[in-house]
Each structure stands twice: as C-alpha cells, then as structure tokens.
Amino acid sequence: MAINSPRGTSDIFGDEIFYRDCIVDSAKKLFELFNYTRIITPAFEHTEIFNRGIGKSTDIVKKEMYTFPDRKGRSLTLRPEGTAPVVRAIIEHKLYSSKIPIKLFYIENMFRYERPQKGRMREFWQLGVEAAGVDNPLIDAEVIWLLALIFEELGFKNLKLLINSVGCENCRPQYIGVFKDYLKPYLESLCPDCRERYNTNPLRIFDCKIPSCIKIINNSPKIYSHICGRCSSHFKKVIELLKILNIPFVIKEELVRGFDYYTRTIFEIISEDLDSVQNALGGGGRYDKLIEQFGGPSIPSIGFAVGIDRTIVLMKQLGISWQIKKEPHNVFIILLEERFENYGLEFLNYLRRSSIKCDISFEIKKISTQIKWAEKNGFSHAAIIGEDELKSDNITVKNLADFKQSQFNWKKEPQKIYEILK
Numbered sequence: 001m002a003i004n005s006p007r008g009t010s011d012i013f014g015d016e017i018f019y020r021d022c023i024v025d026s027a028k029k030l031f032e033l034f035n036y037t038r039i040i041t042p043a044f045e046h047t048e049i050f051n052r053g054i055g056k057s058t059d060i061v062k063k064e065m066y067t068f069p070d071r072k073g074r075s076l077t078l079r080p081e082g083t084a085p086v087v088r089a090i091i092e093h094k095l096y097s098s099k100i101p102i103k104l105f106y107i108e109n110m111f112r113y114e115r116p117q118k119g120r121m122r123e124f125w126q127l128g129v130e131a132a133g134v135d136n137p138l139i140d141a142e143v144i145w146l147l148a149l150i151f152e153e154l155g156f157k158n159l160k161l162l163i164n165s166v167g168c169e170n171c172r173p174q175y176i177g178v179f180k181d182y183l184k185p186y187l188e189s190l191c192p193d194c195r196e197r198y199n200t201n202p203l204r205i206f207d208c209k210i211p212s213c214i215k216i217i218n219n220s221p222k223i224y225s226h227i228c229g230r231c232s233s234h235f236k237k238v239i240e241l242l243k244i245l246n247i248p249f250v251i252k253e254e255l256v257r258g259f260d261y262y263t264r265t266i267f268e269i270i271s272e273d274l275d276s277v278q279n280a281l282g283g284g285g286r287y288d289k290l291i292e293q294f295g296g297p298s299i300p301s302i303g304f305a306v307g308i309d310r311t312i313v314l315m316k317q318l319g320i321s322w323q324i325k326k327e328p329h330n331v332f333i334i335l336l337e338e339r340f341e342n343y344g345l346e347f348l349n350y351l352r353r354s355s356i357k358c359d360i361s362f363e364i365k366k367i368s369t370q371i372k373w374a375e376k377n378g379f380s381h382a383a384i385i386g387e388d389e390l391k392s393d394n395i396t397v398k399n400l401a402d403f404k405q406s407q408f409n410w411k412k413e414p415q416k417i418y419e420i421l422k
C-alpha cells in the first residue's frame, strides 16, 4: 500500500511554491525596510521552553504539542510557535547586550496537533517578527503597521485589524476577579471546557466558539475597561499613532488570543471572507515579562506571526494572483538525434552562463511533439540542434509565440542571443 504524508501535513510544489515565494519575498522586503534581521531557530526545543512560555493551561501546551523523549530521555517538542524560541535565543546569546531594540524576523514551519481542515494544518508555516527592548508605544504602532503592510503589499483590501489591551501583571489579576464574579452564576451554563478554564485560565473563555458561552461572554465586563492608568495611556497612545499612520482598526474588547505571555497591546488581522472559525491571518502582541520569566533581563517586547498557508487559501479564494514575474524568455533545446547530445550540452552551458533560463530535451522525439511540450511548459523559444548546427555553429531560435525564426552563430556572436530573445 502506498504511504501518504501524515494527516495535517502537505507536500508543497508547483503553483503553491509561487504563492509562498511571493508572500515571503514581499514580506522580506518590508522586514528589511523596517530594519529587522533574520533568525533561524531549531525545529525542536526543550519542552520546558513552551510550557513556561506559552503557558501550561493553554490549548497549545495542553493538547497540541508534538512532544517526545529523545534517546537519552530528554523531553523535546517540535516548535508550535516562534516567540518562545526567539526569546530563548535572545537570552542564550545575550543579544540585548549589543543592541536595543533587537529586531528579528523568522520564516519557519510550526507544528500543532490540531483537527486539520482548510487553513488549519498540523504542520504550517508562519512568518513573524519580534522586537525586544522597547516600552514606547511607538514600537507597538510600528509592529502593527508592518503587519498591515504585509497584507496591503500582497493586494488584500477588506481585512480587519482588531486591537485590544489585556493589561499588565498589576491590573489583569484584578480584572480576572471581576470576570470570575460575573461568571459565577452562569457556571452551570458554560461548556465543560469553559468550566475548566474558569479555574485554570478564565481569559481563555473569550476564545470559546460555542454559541451559549459566547452569549454569556458578550454581556460580561471586558478587560479593556478595567486596565490600569499606565496600560490605558499606553493603549491610547498606540491608537493615536495608528491614526497618524492611517491604519484602519477596530477595538475588540473580547480579543484575548491564545498565549499566556501577552501583556497590554494585542492585535489580530482577520478576513471576513474566510470562514468564521479560521478567519485569522495573523496576530500578535506585547510580552513585556516573558524574557524576564525565562531568566533574562527585564525587556519589554512585542511581536506577531502571520500564517502563510492561510494567507494563500485566502489569496486563491479572492483571486489575488501571485505577482512573481515568470522569466519572460527561456529556451528549450531540441536535439534531433542522440549523437548531438554533447554539442547540445555545450550550447546549454553557453546559455546558462549567459544567465538565460533554459532546458534540454532528454529524449529524442518528433520535433512537433517537442515544440508542443515546450509551449505547454512555458518556454518562449526553442532551439533545434541537428547536423547543420553542429557543423556551422549557426543555431536557429524559434519564437514559440509567432514562430519567427532567427539564426546566429553562438560561438562568434555570443551576445546576439539577448537581441533575439528581446
């Protein structure tokens, strides 16, 4: 029996690669423009990194991690997200000692044991940034601006940027008290998961998708109106700056996001064109205490992650075409007989050294069949090699759009190919 790829994973090839390249190339240009440099962290980390970073009572840590013992019995986990590993790296290499802010970006595959469906995979790709070392709301605005620009550059129009503040270590516990008091009379009406969340991590109740829970949450007091003066003025400033940048946003008081490390500003970019459960394309927030919690210095930080796979799903759905320009000119070399192979290889070498995208027929077939194949596979020109060419070095190049032919002696006038392909 044939073996397929594991559930929730996929092979990426063909057009999918073009979409990915388009997203990644466009984002990389913006990262550079915003002065971020790349970091690549290992695909797996000590499990502790995620337990401590993401939070033990989050869905990711409780039920979605690919955790396994290595041969020496150490517990390792395939990374389910990018922030905790980057924070670990910042501390391990003391990146804060040379430069503040530390502005890093990553493009990596993530692993979460989730129920696979369209736009939700067990292995998926994210690109994201982390900016460590700045408390100033300017960096919040800059990071949100960058997130919005990534989608703007790709040609998205009707996306919604949601923002909220989840307060800090001082005001959040107070709010949680207020929230729990409100929920107490409704405990029996909450779903079993939310009843558990009530004790372990009440804010997660805001993530529940069950209508009866949503109804109860809708009328609850929101964290936004319970944050302290310091968090409130920070948030107001972020809003002021986003307005200066002309970035449209909506304050969503129910927004909490799935990681425990977030403090103050959090944000998410969603599309109402994607189905309601999987509508988030990217999101992030501040994590002012995480580096300290990991044993590093007290460095307030902020970051976001964008789901590449989900962005592609929406690009396809909305007909946003990838803007990668295919090489306009490329030559397919057709050999009339096997004995011209060596000469064909020399010509191929000449074309490739001239930076002209090309390929050669590996099988001898009828010319018409080969030309059809070249047309179907996007070649703009064909060069046919037979006895005359071998003797004279005069190669005929056929334009496959209008079938005009041009001849040139490639050894004597090697530059002429550029004119012919123009």
Ligand code: AMP
Pocket: 081, 112, 114, 119, 120, 121, 122, 123, 124, 125, 126, 258, 280, 281, 282, 283, 284, 305, 306, 307, 308, 309, 310, 311
């Ligand atoms: P998160 O790391 O959960 O904040 O997610 C950031 C973005 O990654 C989301 O907005 C999605 O676009 C994407 N994402 C998260 N989980 C998955 C998944 N299981 N499959 C595909 N994309 C995902």
